[in-house]
Amino acid sequence: MQTTPLPxxxxxxxxxNLDRNRHPWLSDPEPIPFRYGSYAALRRNYLPxxxxxxxxxHRIAATVHVEAEFEPARPVAETDWLTALAAAEGLPSACVAQAWLDRDDVADxxxxxxxxxxxxxxxxxPRSAATPxxxxRGAPGSMDCPVWRGGYALLARHGLSFDLQTPWWHMDAAAALxxxxxxxxIIINHAALPSDRSAEGLAAWRAGLATAARAPNVALKISGLGLPGQDWRYDANGPVIRDAIAIFGPExxxxxxxFPVDSLIGSYDAIVDGFLRAIADRPEAEQRLLLHDNAVRVYRL
Structure with missing residues (x-):
C-alpha cells in the first residue's frame, strides 16, 4: 500500500540512549510487568x-516525544538530553516531560x-487498578488524591497540558479531573487501553470513553492498540479506531x-496503514485533522 500524501x-x-542515560525499566536487569509481555527487544538505543x-x-512532519520513564530522581535531565538531541538531529519537535505530581519537589x-x-x-x-x-475512587496517588491534585493544579500556572495514561475503567475520575x-x-494516551476485546469489554470501554469525552478539554491519542502475543491486525484494531473517533469526534x-514500544507488535508501516484504512471513508479534511492538524494545535507545534 502506498502511504497517504498527507503529512x-x-x-x-x-x-x-542506554549508553548515556538510565531508564530503570530498560537499564536494570530485572524486567517489570509489561502489557505486551517480554520487551527484551527494546533494550537497545533508539535514536532519530x-x-x-x-x-x-511516510511524511513525518513533526514528532512529540513522551517521557520514557527516565531515572525518576532526575526528570529534567531527560528534557535537557532531548533538547540537545533535537538541536543536533531535528527530532523530536516537542516533548511531554516527566514530573511526579505527588512529590515534594513538584513545584520546582x-x-x-x-x-x-x-x-x-x-x-x-496516576495510580490505577489492575482490573475494572x-x-x-479516592486511592492515594490516584486522580482523586488531594496530594496528587495539588501538583496537578500547578500545571495551568505554566500553561502545560497533561498526558494521561490510565485504563478506561478510570475514565470517570479523568472526567472529574x-x-x-x-x-x-488532557490528552488520554493509547485510547485508554482497550485490552479486553470481548463484546462486553469493548462496550465498557466505549462507555468509559463517552464519559471522558463529555469534558471539552479532553483529547484522545489513538495508539498503543497492540495485543500481547499478536501482530498488529486491522481486523482487531480497525473497529477500535473507528469507535474512538466516533466517540471523541475527528476534532x-x-x-x-x-514507537519503538509498539514495534514489539507491528512495523510502523503496518500501524500507519491500518490507521489509514480505518479513516479512508472520511473526508480528506478530517483525515488531515487526525493525522496532523489536531496534534499541531494540541501540542502547539
Whole structure:
C-alpha cells in the first residue's frame, strides 16, 4: 500500500540512549510487568536515525516525544538530553516531560520543565487498578488524591497540558479531573487501553470513553492498540479506531505510533496503514485533522 500524501505528526514516540542515560525499566536487569509481555527487544538505543529508518515511507512532519520513564530522581535531565538531541538531529519537535505530581519537589520540577522550550506538557501515570472490578475512587496517588491534585493544579500556572495514561475503567475520575481543572488540556494516551476485546469489554470501554469525552478539554491519542502475543491486525484494531473517533469526534483524536514500544507488535508501516484504512471513508479534511492538524494545535507545534 502506498502511504497517504498527507503529512503526519506522530503525537507519541520515544527516544533513549542506554549508553548515556538510565531508564530503570530498560537499564536494570530485572524486567517489570509489561502489557505486551517480554520487551527484551527494546533494550537497545533508539535514536532519530532509527526512527527515520522505521518511518521512511511516510511524511513525518513533526514528532512529540513522551517521557520514557527516565531515572525518576532526575526528570529534567531527560528534557535537557532531548533538547540537545533535537538541536543536533531535528527530532523530536516537542516533548511531554516527566514530573511526579505527588512529590515534594513538584513545584520546582514543573517550573524547570516549563522553562525548557521543547516542553508542552507533563505525564505522570496516576495510580490505577489492575482490573475494572478493583477500581475504586479516592486511592492515594490516584486522580482523586488531594496530594496528587495539588501538583496537578500547578500545571495551568505554566500553561502545560497533561498526558494521561490510565485504563478506561478510570475514565470517570479523568472526567472529574477535567471538569475541576478546565484550563488544563488532557490528552488520554493509547485510547485508554482497550485490552479486553470481548463484546462486553469493548462496550465498557466505549462507555468509559463517552464519559471522558463529555469534558471539552479532553483529547484522545489513538495508539498503543497492540495485543500481547499478536501482530498488529486491522481486523482487531480497525473497529477500535473507528469507535474512538466516533466517540471523541475527528476534532479531538490524534494519530500516534508509540514507537519503538509498539514495534514489539507491528512495523510502523503496518500501524500507519491500518490507521489509514480505518479513516479512508472520511473526508480528506478530517483525515488531515487526525493525522496532523489536531496534534499541531494540541501540542502547539
Amino acid at each position: 503526519i505528526v506522530d503525537a507519541h514516540q520515544h527516544f533513549w 536515525a532509527d526512527y527515520r529508518r522505521d518511518t521512511a515511507r 520540577v514543573l517550573a524547570a520543565q516549563a522553562a525548557r522550550p521543547l516542553v508542552r506538557g507533563i505525564r505522570h501515570k 472490578d478493583a477500581a475504586r 477535567a471538569i475541576d481543572f478546565p484550563d488544563t488540556p 479531538r483524536c490524534l494519530f500516534a505510533s508509540n
